[in-house]
Amino acid sequence: MSPGVFGRGFARLKQALSRTRNSFRRLLDTRDESELEELLLAADVGVAATDRLVDRLRGATDRRAVLEEEVARLLEPGAGPVAAPVEPPRVVMVVGVNGSGKTTTVGKLCRLFREQGQRVLVAAADTYRDAASDQLAVWAARAGVELVASTQGQDAAAVAFDALTRAKSQGFDIALLDTAGRLHTRTDLMAEVAKIRRVCARVKPGAPDDIWLVLDATVGQNGLRQARAFHDELGLTGLVVAKLDGTARGGVMIPVVQELGVPVRYVGTGERLEDIEPFDARAFARALLES
Amino acid sequence: MFDALTDRFVKLQRKLRGYGTLSQQEVGEALREVRTVLLEADVNYKVVGAFIRAVRQRLEEQDITRAVKPAEVIDVALFRELTSLLGGSPAKLELSGNPATVCLVGLQGTGKTTFAGKLAKLYKSRRPLLVACDPKRPAASEQLRRVAETAGAGFVPARDDVVANCLASLDVARRQGNNLVVFDTAGRLHIDNELMAELELIQQQASPEATLLVLDGMVGQDALIQAEQFHERLKLTGACITKLDGDARGGAVVSVRQVTGLPVLFIGTGEKLADIEPFHPDRIASRILGRGDLHSLAEKVSASGNPEQQRATAEKFLKGRFDLEDFLDQLRNIKKMGSLSKLMKMIPGAGQVNVDETEMVRVEAMIQSMTPAERHDPDIIDGSRRRRIAEGSGTSVQDINRLLKEFGQARVMARQLGGITPGRLPRGFRPRRGR
Numbered sequence: 001m002s003p004g005v006f007g008r009g010f011a012r013l014k015q016a017l018s019r020t021r022n023s024f025r026r027l028l029d030t031r032d033e034s035e036l037e038e039l040l041l042a043a044d045v046g047v048a049a050t051d052r053l054v055d056r057l058r059g060a061t062d063r064r065a066v067l068e069e070e071v072a073r074l075l076e077p078g079a080g081p082v083a084a085p086v087e088p089p090r091v092v093m094v095v096g097v098n099g100s101g102k103t104t105t106v107g108k109l110c111r112l113f114r115e116q117g118q119r120v121l122v123a124a125a126d127t128y129r130d131a132a133s134d135q136l137a138v139w140a141a142r143a144g145v146e147l148v149a150s151t152q153g154q155d156a157a158a159v160a161f162d163a164l165t166r167a168k169s170q171g172f173d174i175a176l177l178d179t180a181g182r183l184h185t186r187t188d189l190m191a192e193v194a195k196i197r198r199v200c201a202r203v204k205p206g207a208p209d210d211i212w213l214v215l216d217a218t219v220g221q222n223g224l225r226q227a228r229a230f231h232d233e234l235g236l237t238g239l240v241v242a243k244l245d246g247t248a249r250g251g252v253m254i255p256v257v258q259e260l261g262v263p264v265r266y267v268g269t270g271e272r273l274e275d276i277e278p279f280d281a282r283a284f285a286r287a288l289l290e291s
Numbered sequence: 292m293f294d295a296l297t298d299r300f301v302k303l304q305r306k307l308r309g310y311g312t313l314s315q316q317e318v319g320e321a322l323r324e325v326r327t328v329l330l331e332a333d334v335n336y337k338v339v340g341a342f343i344r345a346v347r348q349r350l351e352e353q354d355i356t357r358a359v360k361p362a363e364v365i366d367v368a369l370f371r372e373l374t375s376l377l378g379g380s381p382a383k384l385e386l387s388g389n390p391a392t393v394c395l396v397g398l399q400g401t402g403k404t405t406f407a408g409k410l411a412k413l414y415k416s417r418r419p420l421l422v423a424c425d426p427k428r429p430a431a432s433e434q435l436r437r438v439a440e441t442a443g444a445g446f447v448p449a450r451d452d453v454v455a456n457c458l459a460s461l462d463v464a465r466r467q468g469n470n471l472v473v474f475d476t477a478g479r480l481h482i483d484n485e486l487m488a489e490l491e492l493i494q495q496q497a498s499p500e501a502t503l504l505v506l507d508g509m510v511g512q513d514a515l516i517q518a519e520q521f522h523e524r525l526k527l528t529g530a531c532i533t534k535l536d537g538d539a540r541g542g543a544v545v546s547v548r549q550v551t552g553l554p555v556l557f558i559g560t561g562e563k564l565a566d567i568e569p570f571h572p573d574r575i576a577s578r579i580l581g582r583g584d585l586h587s588l589a590e591k592v593s594a595s596g597n598p599e600q601q602r603a604t605a606e607k608f609l610k611g612r613f614d615l616e617d618f619l620d621q622l623r624n625i626k627k628m629g630s631l632s633k634l635m636k637m638i639p640g641a642g643q644v645n646v647d648e649t650e651m652v653r654v655e656a657m658i659q660s661m662t663p664a665e666r667h668d669p670d671i672i673d674g675s676r677r678r679r680i681a682e683g684s685g686t687s688v689q690d691i692n693r694l695l696k697e698f699g700q701a702r703v704m705a706r707q708l709g710g711i712t713p714g715r716l717p718r719g720f721r722p723r724r725g726r
Contacts, residue, residue, distance in 0.1 A: 019482070098534065098562075099400025099507065107429075128562075130404075130437035131430040138429030152437070183537040188649070216400060221333070222509040225538060246398060246480040249513055271427075 009277045014287040016269035020250030024071075024288050027053075028063050043248065044220045046255030049074055064289055072285035074254050078263030081278035089121070089167040089175045091200055091207040093160075095193055095234065096214035097226055098181030101242035103132060105214050105268055106178040107139025108276040109240075112266075118173040120145040123163030125196060126180040127154040136178055142273055146172075156180060156192065157199040164203035177208070184229030194233055212238045212265060215256070218247040227256045238265035241279075245270055250288075292560060293541040293579050299328040300369075301581035307362040318355055321365060322347060333511040333542025338376070338549045345372045370576055376545065377572035382529060382554030384569075388500050390464040391417070392472045396490055396525065397505035398517060399478030402533035404431070406505050406559060407475040408438035409567035415443060420469035422460040423449035424493070425477035435475050442564055445469050453477075453489060457497040474499060481520035490525055501528040503556065506547070508532045508539035515543065518551045533559035536566070541579065613702060615666040619658045622651060656684035657694055669695055 014021070023043050030036055033054055040050040053070055060066040092109075096102045106122060113120045122140050124133035124147065133150045140147040148163040150156075160177050167175035179196060182189035200207040213230050215223050230236055239257075244250050244267055253264055264279040303324055310317065322343055329339045349368040358364045384393075393410065395403045411419040421439040423432035423446070432449035439446035447463055450456040457474055464472045474493065479486035494502065504527050506514045514532075521527060530553045532544050547553060555570040658666060660683030665672050672680070677691045 097509075097537070099402055101400055104428075129434070130441070131434035134433045135428070135430030142429075183534065185536070185538050218398065218513055219507065219509050220511050220513055222511060222537075222539070243399065246482070247513060248516075 010283055010287060012269045012275065013267065013277050013283065014290065016245040016267070016275075017250060017284075017287050019246075019248040020244070021288055021290075023248050024067075024251075025291070027057070027067060028289070033058075040251070043251035044223075044255070045251035046224070046258065049251075049254045049258060068285045068289050071254075071288060072281045075257055075264060075281040075284060077257055077261055079257075079265075079279050079281045080263070081265050086206075086209045087204075089164070089172045089204070090209050091164060091167075091175045091177070091204060092210040092212060093125075093177045093179060093197065093200065093208040094212050094214060094240070095179050095230055096181060097183050097216070098129075100181065100214045100216040100219075101268060102126075102181060102214045103135050103139065103178055104271075105240050105242055105266075105276070106136065106176055107143060108268065108273055109176060109266070110140060110143035110145045111273050112276055113174050113176075114143055114145050119171070120174045120176065121148065121163060121167045121170075121172040122146070122176045122178065123148040123159055124150045125156045125159045125163070125177045126150075127152055127156045127159060128180040132178075132180070139273070157196045160196050161199050161203060164200055164207065168204060184226045190229065190233045197234060210237045211235065212240050213262070214240050214242050215253070217241050217244045217250050217252060220247075220249040220252055223252040224255050224259065227260055227262065231260050231262060236260070236262045238263055240264075240266045240268065240276075242268040244268065292535045292539075293332070293544075294538070296328065296332045296541050296579055297581045299331075300325075300579065303328070304362060304366060304581070307365055310361060312358070313356060313361040315356055318347075318350060318361075318365075325369070329545070332540040332545070335512060335515060335542070335546040335550055338546045341549070342372060342376055345375075366580070370573075370580055370582075373545075373576035373579065374573045376549060377575055378548045378554050378570075379572055381569065381571045381573075382556055384501060384503075384529070384556050386414075386417075386471065386500060390420070390461065390470050390472045392461070392474070392497065392499040392501070394474040394476065394490075394493060394497075394499035394502045395505055395531075396476050396502060396521060396527075397478060398480060398507070401478065401505045401507040402559060403478065403505045404435050404438055404475055405562075405564075406531055406533060406557075406567075407435065407473045408442045408444075408564050409559060410473055410557075411439065411442035411444035411471075412564040413567055413569075414471050417470035418445065418468060419471040419473060420445040420447060420460060420464045420467070422447040422457060422472060422474050424453045424457065424474050425449055426451050426453065427477055431477070438564075454492050454496050457493055461497065481517055481524075487524055494525060502526070503528060504530045504553070506530055506532050506543060508535045508541075508543055508558075509537050511540065511542050512546070515546060515550045518547055518553055522551055522553060527553055529554045529556035531555070531557040531559065535559060536561045544575070545579075615658050615661065615669055615698065616663070618698065619655065619666070622655055622658075653684070653686055653690065654694060657681075657686055657691060660684040669698060 020043060023039055027036060027039055036054050036057065037050055040053060056066055056070050057063060094102050094106050110120050110122050122136065122145055124136045126132035127150050130152065137147055137149060148159060148166065150159040156179065163177065164175055179193055182193060197208060211234050213227055213236050215227060239253065239262055241253055241264060256262065257264060266276050267279050269275045269277055303321065307321060326339055326343050330336060346368050349372065350365065353364050355361055355364055395407055397403050407421050411421055421435055421444050423435045425431040426449040436446045436448065445467060447460040460472055476490060502525055504518055504521050506518065518530060530547055532555060535558050544555060547555060558568050558570055560566045560568060657680060660680045665676060672695060677688050681688045681691050
């Protein structure tokens with residue numbers, strides 16, 4: 001399932017990373033350490049990783065190979081789409097702040113899982129935002145998966161409960177829950193998302209099997225604080241990085257992976273339904289530095 | 292909003308207040324501290340440099356080392372310079388056309404659609420018309436339709452030909468008498484040529500009076516790059532900064548004016564449609580420095596309730612005839628103004644107080660579980676009624692006891708206050724007459 005280094009997916013990844021790549025490639029041209037530091041910090045790589053990278057580059061001959069290797073290592077812990085097999089349905093809850101791209105990401109995941117031959121049920125557990133359920137309905141139809149719709153103001157946990165009950169009784173392989181956007185500083189809303197999680201466990205012990213945070217790559221450093229807050233509240237099992245194509249600060253996933261140990265599962269590479277790639281640290285590092 | 296920034300400034304001021312006089316060196320240290328605070332808040336380093344120079348110059352002019360109350364001099368200097376950094380006098384959104392037209396642009400997910408609703412709410416008297424200009428994103432048009440409904444505004448659904456749709460909506464507005472038209476465009480990257488060309492076309496054909504860039508306040512310095520690039524291509528009128536209720540450090544808000552020359556016109560401070568504020572540099576500076584913002588608070592209070600009713604309630608209060616029904620009204624008025632903790636931040640010195648909003652919800656539930664007779668005359672609430680109310684509101688009898696006790700005390704106090712004739716009140720406690 002790895003995208004490989006030469007596939008179509010790789011080209012798309014490279015394309016999406018073009019802005020971040022510009023700043024990473026500049027690392028190869030300079031030997032001035034304070035300039036290196038500045039470049040890395042500007043890409044939101046974080047202080048710890050910056051120190052480590054600058055350290056490894058010191059005296060290196062093949063700078064690109066060293067950098068590629070180090071970036072891959074920094075991103076490697078647990079990376080990739082593959083997770084331990086679970087008793088179906090696999091329950092995946094998708095969370096994040098407002099406007100990070102959750103619903104779009106969920107739509108893309110629906111298509112991806114369906115193409116893998118899985119039976120997917122997707123639930124509109126965002127009962128807060130106007131027309132969130134309608135938006136997801138369009139994605140679900142395009143991806144050809146079944147939807148549990150909701151109405152605005154409905155209890156999100158109840159929607160999750162219904163969806164899981166149905167997924168379980170009708171033999172779905174995957175149940176995806178699209179939750180409402182919430183700022184990580186809002187303790188009341190964070191408590192609400194914790195409740196959705198508890199309700200999942202009532203239908204299927206141990207569920208949700210996965211809780212993925214959709215991280216908007218353009219927010220830079222704030223992403224680390226978002227990830228921390230969601231991780232503290234929910235215990236994240238993965239990250240999906242969205243909007244990589246819009247930013248030069250795609251480095252933010254490095255401190256998140258390093259500090260929280262939460263692996264990157266997928267990256268979004270564009271606006272179309274098929275613009276999502278399973279994450280592979282090596283391919284990513286290569287796409288970041290290849291000319 | 293900007294809590295981290297405010298905390299640091301308040302601490303610094305507290306420290307400075309301990310000094311009788313300040314030496315040259317101590318002034319330098321204080322300024323270095325200010326510099327660190329701003330840099331950590333992600334304010335652009337060039338902006339910080341210029342700011343520190345300006346403050347230093349002001350302090351030298353005032354001969355700070357000889358000042359009797361140096362902390363106050365520094366405080367004033369910071370306030371003045373911060374205000375001018377944020378743009379000086381407030382930039383107003385000029386709307387003169389009939390209908391007036393505003394075009395909202397920005398990246399995906401910055402909050403354009405929600406902002407359209409907020410603008411509609413703010414300019415409700417103009418009978419706004421919201422125009423969906425995003426035919427691509429699923430349900431984007433439907434989302435705006437519902438936002439418009441909530442805001443009580445008119446709505447035009449999206450069509451594939453975005454530019455034609457904008458033009459057609461102007462006719463709709465003229466026909467229906469909408470005096471403000473807001474184009475809610477699709478989120479796009481500033482590097483997306485095709486979509487940027489579409490915006491240029493909207494500008495040429497529909498010639499909106501104002502093109503506003505909606506920026507996500509959490510983005511930090513990347514926001515400046517976005518702003519510069521959008522501005523370069525589109526000649527923006529101003530910026531609106533959203534999601535400031537998160538832990539945005541304030542870097543974007545503080546630097547955007549200086550770096551791009553774009554004035555900030557509005558800020559979004561919460562999820563409700565009422566959570567929008569026109570941007571007043573002096574008031575924001577005041578809030579950042581921890582001095583509160585009574586202006587905005589007073590405006591919110593007067594906008595949230597009907598003044599007649601407020602006066603009637605106040606009168607009842609002073610006569611001790613204030614009942615739980617009035618209390619419930621007051622609670623709801625407060626809620627209409629947005630979150631309580633946000634309101635507290637506007638009160639000087641109260642910004643650090645933690646407010647438990649769930650307590651308000653519980654009190655509301657308790658009162659709602661009472662009969663009208665009980666609300667009017669809480670004295671009739673006996674043991675069995677208390678049990679019923681507790682059960683109905685999902686609280687305990689102890690909670691009901693506490694509410695009734697506190698309410699009873701407040702009533703007694705009010706009666707005492709009301710019993711004193713204003714002339715005998717100590718100075719400062721006398722109700723003001725007129726303005």
